[in-house]
Amino acid sequence: MEFPPLGDRTCLYQTAQLDAVLDQMAWQAAGFLTAKEHIMIVGILRRGAPLAEMLHARLMRNFKLARMDLMNLQIKRYADDLTLLYPETKLTENNQHASLDLTNTTVLVVDDVMYRGHSMLRAVEYLARKQAAEIRTAVLVDRGANKLPVRIDIAGVRLDVAPTDIIECNVPPYETEFKIDLLKPTIN
Numbered sequence: 001m002e003f004p005p006l007g008d009r010t011c012l013y014q015t016a017q018l019d020a021v022l023d024q025m026a027w028q029a030a031g032f033l034t035a036k037e038h039i040m041i042v043g044i045l046r047r048g049a050p051l052a053e054m055l056h057a058r059l060m061r062n063f064k065l066a067r068m069d070l071m072n073l074q075i076k077r078y079a080d081d082l083t084l085l086y087p088e089t090k091l092t093e094n095n096q097h098a099s100l101d102l103t104n105t106t107v108l109v110v111d112d113v114m115y116r117g118h119s120m121l122r123a124v125e126y127l128a129r130k131q132a133a134e135i136r137t138a139v140l141v142d143r144g145a146n147k148l149p150v151r152i153d154i155a156g157v158r159l160d161v162a163p164t165d166i167i168e169c170n171v172p173p174y175e176t177e178f179k180i181d182l183l184k185p186t187i188n
Contacts, residue, residue, distance in 0.1 A: 007185040009168075013157065015178045018140075021156040022051075025138055026058035028154045029108055030065065032136060036106040039068040042127065044075050044119055047171040048111035051140055055110060071100075073109075073126065075119045102132040112169040114139040114155070117148035124150060141167050141180060 013021070033039050041059075043052030049072045059065040109123045120137055127135050142155035145163065159167055159182070166183040170176075 007183050010182045011179055012182050013180040018178050022054055022058060025154050025156050026055055026062060029055060029138060030059060030063040033065055033106060038105045040105050040107045041068055041070050042107055042109045043072045044111040044123055045072050046174055047169050050171050051112060052110035073123055075122050100130050102127060102130040104133050106134040107132045108136045108138055110138045112140050112171060113167050114142045114152055115145060117146040117150040120150045121148045140169055143167060
């Protein structure tokens with residue numbers, strides 16, 4: 001069982017605020033997705049996947065974008081507490097995606113937090129090899145600490161926090177309440 005790290009926790013955004021943030025993100029995404037031949041919304045597992053589903057639903061409902069598919073990518077480098085799990089960013093390809101051809105497809109990659117950029121860069125590299133016509137990126141939280149050449153097209157919120165602080169995106173179904181917490185870990 002995974003236990004949350006100890007420290008001072010502050011809720012920065014609650015559900016109603018994040019719903020407004022997602023509405024704004026969908027509005028921004030619609031600006032470059034409207035009139036595209038085919039659209040693929042790609043969520044980075046874990047929390048990027050339900051965020052991608054939320055954006056997909058908003059784009060269909062509010063902007064009548066119906067030619068969109070959903071796909072998830074399993075990419076892992078850090079644990080939720082920013083502990084390095086793998087020295088290289090690990091992408092596990094789903095067998096169903098092995099022959100995927102994204103020619104003439106505009107892709108929007110969605111993740112919860114942009115920290116250093118490793119996961120997003122790995123996703124963009126993978127999708128580029130699948131011949132995506134255009135790749136855009138969206139994150140709920142941009143920490144402003146990106147170290148790799150990955151551009152974020154849509155950032156729900158930007159939170160400049162200390163490198164030791166942890167941004168916790170609580171996203172259903174993984175957590176019960178949709179919110180963003182700031183955790184200042186207790187230093188032993």
